[in-house]
Amino acid sequence: MTDKNELPPFTEVTAVFNRYPQPIREKLWELRELVLETAVATPGVGEIVETLKWGQPSYLTVKPKSGTTIRLDAHNVNQGQIGLYVHCQTSLIATYRQRHPQLTTEGSRALILDAHAPLPVAALRDCIQLALTYHQRK
Secondary structure (H helix, E strand, C coil): CCCHHHCCCCHHHHHHHCCCCHHHHHHHHHHHHHHHHHHHHCCCCCEEEEEEECCEEEEEEEECCCCCCEEEEEEEHHHCEEEEECCCCCCHHHHHHHHCCCCEEECCCEEEEECCCCCCHHHHHHHHHHHHCHHHHC
């Protein structure tokens, strides 16, 4: 796998995304692409593996293990929300709140996004980079 951005859609990830209404599904694919693009552009982030963890599409660094797992899923389908989830025992959500107070978070594990609004790409790219390099800063 030479270009992480060219990772083909994982069959089980596609099945998860396809369970949701079109606006949520499209926004999840857009967020997935942003995760992969950010991984390629971030120094020190190695190979990215796409898999399912807890039934959610997940992206983790394996060589080197520079970061913590990022999970993507619908958050509240009825309210048109998607979530970017990180391990709840990291300090990432607190950091996201400090750096990007305009973003909506939940507890210590979720960044909540409106599937009907444009993604806040610059803020998300920063949050994704922080997750993908989390172990480098510990």
